[in-house]
Amino acid sequence: MNIVESDILVNKAIENAPAWLIEDLENIVNKEKTVKLRISYVISELYSKYAFSYRHIFSSMGQSSEWAVIARERLNLIDNNIDLIEYMMKRIQE
Numbered sequence: 001m002n003i004v005e006s007d008i009l010v011n012k013a014i015e016n017a018p019a020w021l022i023e024d025l026e027n028i029v030n031k032e033k034t035v036k037l038r039i040s041y042v043i044s045e046l047y048s049k050y051a052f053s054y055r056h057i058f059s060s061m062g063q064s065s066e067w068a069v070i071a072r073e074r075l076n077l078i079d080n081n082i083d084l085i086e087y088m089m090k091r092i093q094e
Contacts, residue, residue, distance in 0.1 A: 013084050014091070020074065024049065025085065029092045037093065039086045043078065046085075050074045 028045045029037060050071040078085065 010084070010087050013081075014088055017084065017088065018077070021077070021085070022088070025088055026092055029089060037089060039082065039089065042085065042089050043082065046078050047075070050078070 024046060025042065028042055032041075052071075
């Protein structure tokens with residue numbers, strides 16, 4: 001695969017990325033505008049948002065496991081697409 005094909009695949013993957021991921025990345029990057037962000041910081045912020053927290057507790061108190069399912073799916077997507085998240089982060093910073 002050459003560079004042109006790689007760029008086409010990355011662009012298509014970014015176009016099809018979930019809206020929640022794009023929004024979360026934009027919020028993280030805009031929050032830290034003065035600093036050049038590293039992927040480890042961005043992943044850490046995403047994990048802190050979707051890892052077990054008070055949202056899970058409140059959701060379970062209401063007899064709903066919806067947030068737990070959503071959070072698990074989002075953490076899985078984050079784990080499987082770290083390279084894509086890095087590309088997206090760089091584009092948002094530009």
